[in-house]
Amino acid sequence: EDKVVQSPLSLVVHEGDTVTLNCSYEVTNFRSLLWYKQEKKAPTFLFMLTSSGIEKKSGRLSSILDKKELFSILNITATQTGDSAIYLCAPGGSQGNLIFGKGTKLSVKP
């Protein structure tokens, strides 16, 4: 059965801190892994990773995938209160459906 585990489940940090969110997965016919940010609305797309070892960056956010060890990490540097959200990891199989983890709830305090 497909499985996605995110850790930690929740995290409280102060502005300026750097955080690392973890995602391990076991997915049949894995093709790609996506990261989403969800505030009080629908998930917003952040990154899609398909190759091991290639870091994707967008401003203060970056992510990397390890297809051998079956995990991905999402880094956020110099956190801001606007980064407070639930971060969802979703590997996808060959059929295209995404399997979502339970998410990491990040709270950034001023």
Add this chain to the structure above:
Amino acid sequence: KAGVTQTPRYLIKTRGQQVTLSCSPISGHRSVSWYQQTPGQGLQFLFEYFSETQRNKGNFPGRFSGRQFSNSRSEMNVSTLELGDSALYLCASRRQQPYEQYFGPGTRLTVT
């Protein structure tokens, strides 16, 4: 470019009734997926449609069904509603490749 739209945004129904939710994908996107999100189970995949054909289905009872029209718009139907069907129903669209899916705002369904 307009994003994914879903209607209605909020819905209150009674146990035993049925409901139809609608999703219009981003222009040019031919794949539409539906997800159910609840506090306990998180985001769970319901089904995906591509070119009017159901391509993949999650582990939900037959009361949950869907369809896709030739303009890629999709509808999801839930019959004989149960209290446990109360959830946020999200629709996401994408081109066939790559896999990045873009979500609509969701329909919040409350079953009383």
